[in-house]
Amino acid sequence: MNPNNYLALAAILFTIGAFGVLVRRNAIIVFMSVEMMLNAANLAFVSAAHTTGTLDGQIAAFFVMVVAAAEVVVGLAIIVTIFRTRRSASIDEASLLKY
Amino acid sequence: MTAALIGLPLFGAAVLLLGGRRTNAWGHFLAVLMSASSFFVGVALFTQMIGRPTESRAVHQHLFDWISVGSFKVPFDLQVDQLSMVFVLLITGVGTLIHIYSIGYMEHDENRRRFFAYLNLFVAAMLLLVLADNYLLLYVGWEGVGLASYLLISFYQHKPSAAAAGKKAFVVNRVGDVGLSIAVMLMVTTFGTVTFSGVASAAGSATHSQITWIGLALLLAACGKSAQFPLQSWLLDAMEGPTPVSALIHAATMVTAGVYLITRAHAIFDLSSTARTAVVTIGAITLLMGAYIGTAKDDIKKGLAGSTMSQIGYMILAAGLGPVGYVFAIFHLLTHGLFKAGLFLGAGSVMHGMHDDVNMRHYGALRTSLKITYVTFGLGYLAILGVPPFAGFWSKDEIIRVAFEQNFWIGMCTLIGAGVTAFYMTRMMAMTFFGEARWEKGVHPHESPLVMTAPMMILAIGSVFGGLLLKFVGNIEGWLEPVTGFGVGQNGGIAGKVLMPATLGVIALGAFYGWTKYGRRPVPVVAPSDVSIFTRAARADVYGDALNEAVFMRPGQYLTRALVWFDSKAVDGTIGALSAAIGGLSARGRRIQNGYARSYALSMLGGAVLIAFVLLLVRL
Numbered sequence: 001m002n003p004n005n006y007l008a009l010a011a012i013l014f015t016i017g018a019f020g021v022l023v024r025r026n027a028i029i030v031f032m033s034v035e036m037m038l039n040a041a042n043l044a045f046v047s048a049a050h051t052t053g054t055l056d057g058q059i060a061a062f063f064v065m066v067v068a069a070a071e072v073v074v075g076l077a078i079i080v081t082i083f084r085t086r087r088s089a090s091i092d093e094a095s096l097l098k099y
Numbered sequence: 100m101t102a103a104l105i106g107l108p109l110f111g112a113a114v115l116l117l118g119g120r121r122t123n124a125w126g127h128f129l130a131v132l133m134s135a136s137s138f139f140v141g142v143a144l145f146t147q148m149i150g151r152p153t154e155s156r157a158v159h160q161h162l163f164d165w166i167s168v169g170s171f172k173v174p175f176d177l178q179v180d181q182l183s184m185v186f187v188l189l190i191t192g193v194g195t196l197i198h199i200y201s202i203g204y205m206e207h208d209e210n211r212r213r214f215f216a217y218l219n220l221f222v223a224a225m226l227l228l229v230l231a232d233n234y235l236l237l238y239v240g241w242e243g244v245g246l247a248s249y250l251l252i253s254f255y256q257h258k259p260s261a262a263a264a265g266k267k268a269f270v271v272n273r274v275g276d277v278g279l280s281i282a283v284m285l286m287v288t289t290f291g292t293v294t295f296s297g298v299a300s301a302a303g304s305a306t307h308s309q310i311t312w313i314g315l316a317l318l319l320a321a322c323g324k325s326a327q328f329p330l331q332s333w334l335l336d337a338m339e340g341p342t343p344v345s346a347l348i349h350a351a352t353m354v355t356a357g358v359y360l361i362t363r364a365h366a367i368f369d370l371s372s373t374a375r376t377a378v379v380t381i382g383a384i385t386l387l388m389g390a391y392i393g394t395a396k397d398d399i400k401k402g403l404a405g406s407t408m409s410q411i412g413y414m415i416l417a418a419g420l421g422p423v424g425y426v427f428a429i430f431h432l433l434t435h436g437l438f439k440a441g442l443f444l445g446a447g448s449v450m451h452g453m454h455d456d457v458n459m460r461h462y463g464a465l466r467t468s469l470k471i472t473y474v475t476f477g478l479g480y481l482a483i484l485g486v487p488p489f490a491g492f493w494s495k496d497e498i499i500r501v502a503f504e505q506n507f508w509i510g511m512c513t514l515i516g517a518g519v520t521a522f523y524m525t526r527m528m529a530m531t532f533f534g535e536a537r538w539e540k541g542v543h544p545h546e547s548p549l550v551m552t553a554p555m556m557i558l559a560i561g562s563v564f565g566g567l568l569l570k571f572v573g574n575i576e577g578w579l580e581p582v583t584g585f586g587v588g589q590n591g592g593i594a595g596k597v598l599m600p601a602t603l604g605v606i607a608l609g610a611f612y613g614w615t616k617y618g619r620r621p622v623p624v625v626a627p628s629d630v631s632i633f634t635r636a637a638r639a640d641v642y643g644d645a646l647n648e649a650v651f652m653r654p655g656q657y658l659t660r661a662l663v664w665f666d667s668k669a670v671d672g673t674i675g676a677l678s679a680a681i682g683g684l685s686a687r688g689r690r691i692q693n694g695y696a697r698s699y700a701l702s703m704l705g706g707a708v709l710i711a712f713v714l715l716l717v718r719l
Contacts, residue, residue, distance in 0.1 A: 018704055092697070094696075098694030
């Protein structure tokens with residue numbers, strides 16, 4: 001199959017993720033959107049590795065997965081803590097750290 | 100031995116200043132003791148000096164090397180020669196008498212210890228000035244006496260006028276000191292040495308203009324210290340200090356330092372007739388100006404200050420006449436030191452009896468209640484007039500004679516000065532001791548205690564016999580010959596024979612006029628205001644202060660104001676505007692940190708898109 005299709009799919013997924021991050025207020029949804037962006041990047045890496053016939057892209061995808069897993073642990077912990085104290089998962093309400 | 104002369108009073112000053120209040124009880128006795136022992140050391144050195152033959156009388160004492168840079172060396176050396184010796188005796192002798200007098204005069208002053216500390220400091224500095232054997236060390240003493248003078252003029256520091264007078268004296272003296280420092284620097288570049296002997300022997304090899312410039316710079320220095328025109332304005336204000344200070348510093352010793360400097364640097368002045376002419380001109384102007392100011396002053400101390408200016412004018416003039424004049428300049432300096440100190444102490448005694456009132460229009464008829472003061476002041480009066488055989492006659496008459504021998508018009512200046520001196524001194528005498536009593540209410544004049552009158556009596560004896568002793572017993576002309584390079588004055592033929600009666604006639608005329616104006620007629624208690632323009636000018640010190648204010652002070656003030664304006668507006672303004680701009684910009688910039696995570700995300704995305712876009716552009 002044409003690898004460009006994979007790249008197009010990755011671009012679509014990334015755009016949807018970015019859009020979610022920017023427009024949604026719920027922290028969990030924003031978080032999921034970030035995950036979607038990461039996986040879109042993974043898809044791009046893997047398809048690129050397939051096209052060039054090397055393993056570099058696949059290794060990069062594994063790295064992204066590991067980092068994403070770690071990020072999920074820290075990010076969810078923060079979201080849970082914020083929800084406990086404020087009874088809300090809206091990221092617009094947690095805006096005290098500013099000028 | 101020589102170092103002890105300076106060391107003793109310096110030690111006294113150090114003990115009194117560092118010891119603080121603990122020395123209050125006995126401080127003044129220590130100061131008197133130190134000054135007196137310095138005098139006795141001086142007498143001992145003097146007897147030793149007499150015992151030696153003329154050519155080996157000058158003694159050097161090497162203390163240590165002060166400055167040693169390559170081939171340029173300035174030793175810390177003291178030198179006692181015949182000229183220094185007479186100064187040492189005058190400074191320590193009159194100084195000790197005034198120390199004793201001050202015990203009584205300053206008795207009720209709570210800062211008496213500080214006063215005596217400063218007096219001792221002054222004596223030490225003045226001795227360093229006259230004992231130094233090079234110009235740089237002389238400069239140290241020169242500044243030292245300037246400091247002591249400043250501290251003592253503004254001694255009553257709670258009085259704004261005294262504080263201002265001290266500052267004025269300090270600033271005006273600085274102008275003169277610039278002259279001395281320039282002279283020293285010129286000596287270093289021209290001769291490579293600053294010792295008296297080195298400069299004297301090298302002077303012949305320098306060019307005429309170099310010598311003239313050094314001479315003029317030295318003259319500027321002498322003008323500052325000796326209150327000569329155009330730097331005379333500080334001396335009249337210096338009378339704000341306690342009266343013993345006026346007697347010691349501003350009449351007998353420090354103000355004569357300029358005469359000493361010119362005499363000491365005679366090797367320079369001998370070679371430059373231009374510099375000598377300048378010296379004579381300055382002396383003639385000041386002697387007339389001081390006498391003129393003295394005629395209109397109602398303040399007894401300011402009258403005497405004008406007189407001091409005038410008498411130092413005589414000395415400077417004599418010193419400017421060249422080798423024939425030096426010896427008479429020094430001679431007059433010595434006799435003046437005796438009688439003027441006596442007159443000032445007499446004025447202090449009158450003030451002491453009159454509740455510190457200095458206005459002579461409030462005096463009158465004091466000859467009965469202040470008998471001792473009257474007699475001692477009267478003897479000083481006869482001495483300053485130059486009535487034979489009192490001290491002033493021998494010295495002043497010689498100056499007038501030498502001046503006439505040099506130039507008729509200079510001679511006329513000195514002769515007129517003598518007449519005016521007789522006038523204002525008679526006026527002072529008549530207003531203070533004669534006429535009817537014009538005392539303020541509640542003033543009961545009383546004679547001062549013995550501790551004050553004794554020094555006055557000794558100085559009065561000096562005013563009577565000082566001239567005779569110095570001329571005939573001391574043979575001052577022969578004594579100073581090795582220093583000034585001029586022998587016993589040959590008696591000036593016909594001029595001398597006609598001149599003495601003429602001088603005495605002028606003096607008698609001045610005194611007679613003063614007596615008819617102030618002795619026979621009653622003196623108004625309030626100074627008359629409908630007076631001629633000449634009287635008004637004399638009352639305003641010939642507008643010396645107004646001139647200084649218009650020419651130096653105002654433009655200086657405008658300049659500093661303009662600089663302050665430029666600094667605050669232009670320099671500070673630029674920096675201030677820059678910082679305000681940065682501050683405002685950052686205040687706006689930090690609003691970006693609004694706390695909304697999604698807004699940060701948008702920034703990141705925007706940045707990433709921008710970078711991607713740029714990369715694409717570069718690729719394409």
